Amino acid sequence: MNLTIWKRIMHTQHGVALALNILLQGCLMATLAPLIPLLIAEKIGLDKTAVMLFFLINTLVGIAVTLGTGWLSDGTIARYKLVLVCGIIAAVGFVGLSQATTTSQAWLAGIAIAAIGVGFPQLFAVAKSGVVADWEQEAQVMGITALRTMFSLGFVFG
Secondary structure (H helix, E strand, O other): OOHHHHHHHHHOOOHHHHHHHHHHHHHHHHHHHHHHHHHHHHOOOOOHHHHHHHHHHHHHHHHHHHHHHHHHHOOOOOHHHHHHHHHHHHHHHHHHHHHOOOHHHHHHHHHHHHHHHHHHHHHHHHHHHHHOOOOOHHHHHHHHHHHHHHHHHHHHHO
């Protein structure tokens, strides 16, 4: 990765905030990936089948939410509003999961947590349209790759 691409990202408007947000999202995903199954199995007492159903429902809802918000972000609703609303919904889901005592509460919280999946694709849509839009094609690819590297780095840190 070319150091000039990193400098270019950091010197664009919102480049540092975007890179930091992507880094922190990588940390969050790395931290939560092993903890959620442990939480729902140990605290709530879900067996292997119920844990599998939890993640199946979470995945299906996540697909629907991502496709729906992708459609909405194509000119209907501002991307930052989608990210903000879905972030709040996901935060409520995480709080709900931490307080859940029954299977149904865990599944409802898991449905809300699926909204976290909106942030990542929308961040890259913002990066492509706002941060690297006026760059030449090769530099755009390198800039997006650098931001994806931030997510991977965050995942390693997490």
